[in-house]
Amino acid sequence: MRKIAVFIVLCITIFSFGRQLTVFYLNDELYPVSVTYECENEDVVVFLFEKMSNPPEGLTTFVPVDVLKAYFIVEKSLVIDLCKSQLAVLDFQMERYFVHQVLITLFTNFSGIDSVYFLVDGRKRDVLANYVDIRYGFPRQIWTEWPVRGKE
Amino acid sequence: MRFWFFFLLFLVECVVVAGIEIQVGSKTIAVTKENVFEWEEGLIILSKYSENLQIESPTVGTLGSFEYLVWNNHTIGYSEVSGLVTIDGVSSNIDQLTYEEVLKRLEIPYAKVGASLILPEGVISSVSHKEGILEITYLGSFEFAASVVGEYIEVVSLSWSAYEDQIFSPGEKVFKIRVGENWSVERTVEFEGFARVILTRKNYRNRNVVLIPLSEAATAQINDDTIPVFWGIGDNRVLIRGYSSDFEGADWSVYAENKHLAEKLVEKHDLKLEICPLIFMPVARISFTLLLENEDYVAQILSSLRELLK
Numbered sequence: 001m002r003k004i005a006v007f008i009v010l011c012i013t014i015f016s017f018g019r020q021l022t023v024f025y026l027n028d029e030l031y032p033v034s035v036t037y038e039c040e041n042e043d044v045v046v047f048l049f050e051k052m053s054n055p056p057e058g059l060t061t062f063v064p065v066d067v068l069k070a071y072f073i074v075e076k077s078l079v080i081d082l083c084k085s086q087l088a089v090l091d092f093q094m095e096r097y098f099v100h101q102v103l104i105t106l107f108t109n110f111s112g113i114d115s116v117y118f119l120v121d122g123r124k125r126d127v128l129a130n131y132v133d134i135r136y137g138f139p140r141q142i143w144t145e146w147p148v149r150g151k152e
Numbered sequence: 153m154r155f156w157f158f159f160l161l162f163l164v165e166c167v168v169v170a171g172i173e174i175q176v177g178s179k180t181i182a183v184t185k186e187n188v189f190e191w192e193e194g195l196i197i198l199s200k201y202s203e204n205l206q207i208e209s210p211t212v213g214t215l216g217s218f219e220y221l222v223w224n225n226h227t228i229g230y231s232e233v234s235g236l237v238t239i240d241g242v243s244s245n246i247d248q249l250t251y252e253e254v255l256k257r258l259e260i261p262y263a264k265v266g267a268s269l270i271l272p273e274g275v276i277s278s279v280s281h282k283e284g285i286l287e288i289t290y291l292g293s294f295e296f297a298a299s300v301v302g303e304y305i306e307v308v309s310l311s312w313s314a315y316e317d318q319i320f321s322p323g324e325k326v327f328k329i330r331v332g333e334n335w336s337v338e339r340t341v342e343f344e345g346f347a348r349v350i351l352t353r354k355n356y357r358n359r360n361v362v363l364i365p366l367s368e369a370a371t372a373q374i375n376d377d378t379i380p381v382f383w384g385i386g387d388n389r390v391l392i393r394g395y396s397s398d399f400e401g402a403d404w405s406v407y408a409e410n411k412h413l414a415e416k417l418v419e420k421h422d423l424k425l426e427i428c429p430l431i432f433m434p435v436a437r438i439s440f441t442l443l444l445e446n447e448d449y450v451a452q453i454l455s456s457l458r459e460l461l462k
Contacts (some may be wrong), residue, residue, distance in 0.1 A: 024425045079369065085189070099428065113381075114397065115396075115397045126353055126424075126431060127431050131430050131431060131432075132428060132429060132431065133393075133429040133430060133431040133433075136396035136398040136429070136435075137396050137397050137398050138394065138396070138429075139394070139396060140395070141429055142394045146391070147394070147426060147427040148424055148425070148426045148427075149418075149424065149426075150389070150418055150424030150425050
């Protein structure tokens with residue numbers, strides 16, 4: 001089990017050199033817009049969160065700056081530890097779209113990850129900020145596509 | 153009179169002198185020569201029991217001629233010179249201290265069957281039930297089976313197990329919790345030291361749809377027989393819960409049905425569909441959250457939903 005985790009961490013580190021990464025932002029209509037970056041940084045997860053919190057002009061994001069505290073991988077799950085004080089600014093809509101934006105970005109860039117779990121300030125919690133249930137894992141199958149469908 | 157005195161003395165002697173078998177479930181971990189505590193043997197028994205429950209083994213030490221061990225918040229000391237064993241500050245002569253007495257003082261649940269002392273293979277530490285999910289944390293192996301009997305979920309021991317300091321034999325009912333009518337066990341998902349029993353409603357159709365304003369969602373009492381529809385002001389969308397890999401497929405059927413109903417509403421009322429696990433929406437149950445521009449839409453959508461559920 002530990003070997004698999006070490007292997008995945010190694011893969012993340014190795015593939016981080018000169019790798020193209022896709023980050024999702026939102027347009028005015030709150031539909032996803034993907035932007036591709038060349039990653040020079042050795043820590044891909046940190047790189048993705050940095051990019052997600054700094055959108056290019058004309059696009060928006062609900063990922064606050066410095067929201068990522070830590071992350072680790074357990075088998076095929078990615079556990080993301082978030083900073084509570086940075087999440088406090090999120091309202092009902094922002095909280096949902098934060099989850100969608102982070103999950104679609106992570107699942108798009110890490111094909112070996114099957115589920116994502118969120119911790120807040122290093123602890124397992126019931127809710128992310130106020131509304132989104134983070135007691136259980138978020139599966140790849142739902143968040144490889146944008147989870148909002150219907151009329152544009 | 154003298155005969156009875158010697159006869160009783162003989163019986164007492166037999167109890168102490170006769171060896172006993174100590175088992176964890178059906179597995180023998182020690183066969184003692186006598187039913188009195190022996191330091192080295194006791195240490196082996198505690199270590200094997202700890203190994204079985206996957207908890208910390210005893211820590212041992214020596215202070216002069218005094219040996220001691222610390223295990224599970226208990227301290228046992230032994231002085232070979234004085235022949236005294238001290239458990240949590242209470243001293244006894246080692247020749248008179250039976251294994252049963254030691255187990256009692258160490259708060260290890262056991263059953264005495266013939267000449268055997270049986271210790272549990274699995275120990276339930278805590279139990280909680282919420283929204284059709286029973287969560288059990290345990291030590292050792294998961295030796296339990298859950299089933300719904302009437303309005304209760306009953307958990308039966310499959311081997312020797314313990315809960316709240318009581319020991320249960322194979323087949324014995326460990327506890328039951330009222331869950332209400334029409335539930336069945338969909339699946340039991342086991343993790344290390346943790347098990348989740350997922351219940352589902354046998355039939356959700358023809359159930360009452362209950363409208364709950366978002367402002368009351370956190371405190372609303374949701375009856376088991378209802379389909380909750382939360383609603384608030386928004387941009388004409390319907391939200392449903394997704395499924396989670398934590399339930400290993402047990403929530404797929406509810407998700408599929410929930411999504412199917414939501415898609416019908418989306419199609420008919422020109423809404424958006426969003427998948428997001430909101431904390432107030434019950435797990436593994438049909439529910440919806442409507443975010444609508446106009447309060448008048450609520451009645452129309454509820455009417456459509458009721459039609460779909462017929």
